[in-house]
Amino acid sequence: MRISYNTETLFEGRDILDVMQILHAHDLNIIEFWSWEDKDLQAINRLRQELRMEVASIVVKLATMLEPDKREDEVGSIRRSAEAARSLDCSRMVHTVGFVRPYSGCRSTGTS
Numbered sequence: 001m002r003i004s005y006n007t008e009t010l011f012e013g014r015d016i017l018d019v020m021q022i023l024h025a026h027d028l029n030i031i032e033f034w035s036w037e038d039k040d041l042q043a044i045n046r047l048r049q050e051l052r053m054e055v056a057s058i059v060v061k062l063a064t065m066l067e068p069d070k071r072e073d074e075v076g077s078i079r080r081s082a083e084a085a086r087s088l089d090c091s092r093m094v095h096t097v098g099f100v101r102p103y104s105g106c107r108s109t110g111t112s
Helices: 016-025 041-051 068-087
Strands: 030-033 054-059
Touching (some): 016 030, 041 068, 054 068
Parallel strands (some): 030 054
């Protein structure tokens, strides 16, 4: 079994290239990240190859398949994400509902 480390949740706000160096220094060589459009994929790929790291997964740029008039956009989004994944020699993509992490405390669902 192998584990991947999410660079954005473990090192919020840090540059991914720095994070890759930190993880590699601890022999943790499998990463994943959510957003890819805001990153320099060529630089990530160069460092990934140099450090012999693996990108386990990236997240598909969000759109929705639930609304018929937006499905074409979603298919395009999946294609662009697949191209990004391929450029990193990554064979997995994750589709999620969003990047916003919910409030971590308990919330009341009823009225007082």
